[in-house]
Amino acid sequence: MSDRELILARIRAAVTSAPPNEIVRDYRTSAGPLDRAELIELFAERVADYRAVVHVTGEDEVAATIAAALAAQGLTRPLVPGGLPVEWVPEGAVADDPPLSDAELDAVGGVVTGCAVAIAETGTIVLDAGPGQGRRALTLLPDYHLCVVRAGQIVAGVPQGVAVLDPSRPLTWISGPSATSDIELNRVEGVHGPRTLEVVVVR
Amino acid sequence: MTFLGMPAFPANAAAAVRDSQLRFNLRKATHTIREKRASVVAELPDWARLREAGKQIKDHTLRNLERYLLQMEEAVTAAGGHVHWAADAREANRIVTGLVRETGESDVVKVKSMATQEIGLNEALAEAGITAYETDLAELIVQLGDDWPSHILVPAIHRSRAEIREIFLEKMADWGRPAPEELTDDPRALAEAARRHLRERFLSTKVAISGANFMIAETGTLVVLESEGNGRMCLTLPKTLISVVGIEKLLPTWRDLEVFLQLLPRSSTGERMNPYTSTWTGATEGQEFHLVLLDNGRTRVLADEVGRQALRCIRCSACLNVCPVYERAGGHAYGSVYPGPIGAILTPQLRGMSSPLDASLPYASTLCGACYDVCPVAIDIPEVLVHLRGRAPHPRAERLGMRAAGWVFDRPERLARAERLAGRLRRFVPRRAPGPGPLSAWTETRDLPEIPAESFRDWWTRTDGGTR
Ligand code: SF4
Numbered sequence: 001m002s003d004r005e006l007i008l009a010r011i012r013a014a015v016t017s018a019p020p021n022e023i024v025r026d027y028r029t030s031a032g033p034l035d036r037a038e039l040i041e042l043f044a045e046r047v048a049d050y051r052a053v054v055h056v057t058g059e060d061e062v063a064a065t066i067a068a069a070l071a072a073q074g075l076t077r078p079l080v081p082g083g084l085p086v087e088w089v090p091e092g093a094v095a096d097d098p099p100l101s102d103a104e105l106d107a108v109g110g111v112v113t114g115c116a117v118a119i120a121e122t123g124t125i126v127l128d129a130g131p132g133q134g135r136r137a138l139t140l141l142p143d144y145h146l147c148v149v150r151a152g153q154i155v156a157g158v159p160q161g162v163a164v165l166d167p168s169r170p171l172t173w174i175s176g177p178s179a180t181s182d183i184e185l186n187r188v189e190g191v192h193g194p195r196t197l198e199v200v201v202v203r
Numbered sequence: 204m205t206f207l208g209m210p211a212f213p214a215n216a217a218a219a220v221r222d223s224q225l226r227f228n229l230r231k232a233t234h235t236i237r238e239k240r241a242s243v244v245a246e247l248p249d250w251a252r253l254r255e256a257g258k259q260i261k262d263h264t265l266r267n268l269e270r271y272l273l274q275m276e277e278a279v280t281a282a283g284g285h286v287h288w289a290a291d292a293r294e295a296n297r298i299v300t301g302l303v304r305e306t307g308e309s310d311v312v313k314v315k316s317m318a319t320q321e322i323g324l325n326e327a328l329a330e331a332g333i334t335a336y337e338t339d340l341a342e343l344i345v346q347l348g349d350d351w352p353s354h355i356l357v358p359a360i361h362r363s364r365a366e367i368r369e370i371f372l373e374k375m376a377d378w379g380r381p382a383p384e385e386l387t388d389d390p391r392a393l394a395e396a397a398r399r400h401l402r403e404r405f406l407s408t409k410v411a412i413s414g415a416n417f418m419i420a421e422t423g424t425l426v427v428l429e430s431e432g433n434g435r436m437c438l439t440l441p442k443t444l445i446s447v448v449g450i451e452k453l454l455p456t457w458r459d460l461e462v463f464l465q466l467l468p469r470s471s472t473g474e475r476m477n478p479y480t481s482t483w484t485g486a487t488e489g490q491e492f493h494l495v496l497l498d499n500g501r502t503r504v505l506a507d508e509v510g511r512q513a514l515r516c517i518r519c520s521a522c523l524n525v526c527p528v529y530e531r532a533g534g535h536a537y538g539s540v541y542p543g544p545i546g547a548i549l550t551p552q553l554r555g556m557s558s559p560l561d562a563s564l565p566y567a568s569t570l571c572g573a574c575y576d577v578c579p580v581a582i583d584i585p586e587v588l589v590h591l592r593g594r595a596p597h598p599r600a601e602r603l604g605m606r607a608a609g610w611v612f613d614r615p616e617r618l619a620r621a622e623r624l625a626g627r628l629r630r631f632v633p634r635r636a637p638g639p640g641p642l643s644a645w646t647e648t649r650d651l652p653e654i655p656a657e658s659f660r661d662w663w664t665r666t667d668g669g670t671r
Contacts, residue, residue, distance in 0.1 A: 008273075020263075023260055027249040140436065158464050161461075167457045171481070172479065173464075180341075180431050183364050191397065
C-alpha cells in the first residue's frame with residue numbers, strides 16, 4: 001500500500017464514529033456602522049499603532065506627499081512596479097522592467113506601491129501582485145516601503161477583506177514593518193523585511 | 204537534537220525550577236504576552252462566536268478529512284504543484300531529502316516549522332550531507348547554540364541577551380557571515396547582526412523548506428503567518444519550495460480564513476495582526492513547489508474520541524502563557540517540540556505512552572483549566588489530560604493518591620472533617636510528605652502547601668462569609 005492509501009485508510013477507520021457537525025457563522029461579517037471618514041480614521045490609527053508612518057491626504061496632494069516622504073529618506077531613485085498610477089510615480093523612479101535581479105533589488109533603497117485592499121480594524125494592507133504592486137520580492141528586499149491606499153480600498157474587518165481577495169494570486173498581508181520580539185521579548189522593528197513602512201491614504 | 208531517553212517530566216521540571224534566569228525570563232514573557240492577548244481579545248465583541256466557529260470548522264474538517272485532503276491534492280496539482288504523502292517521519296524525511304538531492308543543492312533555508320522539528324528533518328538532511336539553515340531569529344539562536352526550542356512562539360525565551368551575544372560572537376562565523384566584533388547585547392544590534400548574517404544566505408540559497416499554518420482545500424492555497432520577514436524571504440526568493448504540513452492543518456474553504464486570521468494573531472502574539480502573512484497557490488512566480496502531507500501519528504490521535512480534539516490546535520501558544528506549570532518548568536521539561544499544556548496532550552498521543560517521559564506528561568498539569576479558557580479553538584485540555592491519565596501506565600502511588608483524593612472530595616462532610624483534622628495536626632506536618640514508601644513518587648516533586656489553622660469552611664461559618 002502506498003503512503004497515500006495508508007493514510008486515507010487510517011483516516012476512514014478513525015472517523016467512523018465521529019458525529020457530523022454544523023458550522024454556525026454568527027460572528028460579525030458586515031461592515032458595521034462606520035462611514036468612509038471613520039474607516040479612514042480607524043485604519044490610520046491602527047497602522048500607526050504598529051509604528052508605521054501614516055499620512056492622510058487629498059487626491060491633489062498625493063504626489064507632493066510621496067515626494068516629501070522619499071526626500072526625508074534621502075531616496076532619489078526609488079523602485080516602482082509596473083502599472084503604478086502615473087500621478088504616484090516619483091521623479092527619478094526606477095522601473096522593474098526588465099526585472100531586476102535579487103542582488104539589484106537588495107541594493108535599491110526603497111519602493112513605492114499601491115495595494116489590493118486595506119483592512120481598518122487590523123491596520124493591514126494586502127498586496128496581490130497586481131498592477132502597481134509588482135512581484136513579491138519588490139516589497140521585500142528594499143529597506144523602505146511606501147504604500148499608497150485609496151480610501152475606497154479600505155474595508156472594515158478581516159471577513160470583508162477575505163471576501164474580495166483572490167486566492168489564486170500570491171498575497172502578502174502587511175501589518176506594520178517587520179518585527180521580532182525574540183530577544184527577551186523586546187520588540188525590535190526591522191529584521192528581514194523593510195525596516196520602515198510608510199502609508200499614504202488618499203481621501 | 205533528540206529527546207530520546209530523556210527523564211520523565213518531574214525530574215526535568217525539578218531541574219528547571221532551580222534555574223533562576225530561566226524562571227525570570229519565562230515569567231516575564233508569559234505574563235507580558237498574556238496581558239497583550241487579553242487586551243486585543245477584549246477588543247472584539249464577537250470573540251466567543253469566532254472561537255465557537257473556529258472549533259466547528261476544525262471539527263468538520265477532521266470529520267471529513269479524507270475528502271478535503273483529496274480536494275487539496277487536486278487543487279495543488281492543478282496549480283502546478285506536486286503533492287507527496289508521508290505516513291511517518293522516516294518517509295517524510297526520505298521524500299524531502301530526495302527532493303533536495305534532485306536540485307543538486309547542498310544548502311537549504313528554513314522557515315520555523317514545528318512539523319519539521321517533530322520529524323527531525325534537519326538531522327536527516329545533515330546525514331545526507333545537506334545543511335539546513337534556520338532563519339527565524341529565535342530558531343537561529345537555538346541552532347547556533349546547539350540547543351532546543353522552549354516555547355512555541357518565542358523558542359529562545361530561555362536565553363538572555365548576554366547569552367545571545369556570546370552565541371553570535373562564537374558561532375556565527377561557523378555558519379556564514381561572522382558577527383561584528385564590536386557587537387553589544389542591545390536587542391537592536393543583535394537583530395541587525397542576524398539580518399546581515401542571513402541576508403547573503405537568502406540571496407544565494409536555491410531551496411527553501413517551510414511548514415504552514417493553514418492549507419485551504421477548496422483552492423489549494425497555503426498560508427504562513429510570521430513577524431520577521433524571513434518567511435517571505437524563504438517563500439519568495441528560492442527556486443524550489445518544499446512545504447511539510449501536518450494533515451490536520453487543513454481548512455475547507457478560503458472563507459474559513461476570515462475566522463482563523465482573527466483567532467490566531469490575537470491569541471499568539473497578542474497583536475491585532477502579525478506583521479506578515481503570505482498565501483500562495485501551487486507553483487508561484489516561476490517556482491517549483493512541493494507539498495508533503497504528513498501523518499506521523501495524527502491519524503492515531505484522530506481515532507481517539509476524546510483525544511482527537513487536540514488536532515484542532517493552531518499552535519498559538521496561548522495555553523503555554525497561562526499555564527502555572529509551564530511558567531515554572533519551562534518548555535524543555537516536556538521533552539518534545541510541543542511544550543506546555545498542548546504538548547502534554549499531543550506528545551503522548553502522537554508518540555504513544557511507552558517511554559516514562561511520555562507517560563508522565565498527562566500529569567504535568569494541575570487541571571486548573573486556564574488553558575481551556577484561552578484556547579481559541581476551545582480544546583478542553585483538562586478533559587484530555589484526565590482521559591490520558593486513565594490510559595497511561597501510571598505509577599501505583601499516583602493512582603492511590605488520586606483515589607484517596609476522590610474519596611475525600613466526593614463527600615463534603617468527609618472533606619470538612621479532613622480539613623479540620625489537618626488544621627489541628629498541622630504543627631506536625633513536614634514541608635514534604637514523608638518518604639520513601641508507596642507515596643514517594645508522587646510527593647518527591649511536590650511541596651505541601653502550608654495548612655491554615657482554620658479551614659475556609661469553618662471560617663465562613665464562623666464569620667458568616669466574613670461579615671461578622
Ligand atoms: S491548544 Fe489551543 S491554546 Fe494551546 S497552542 Fe493549541 S490552539 Fe493555542
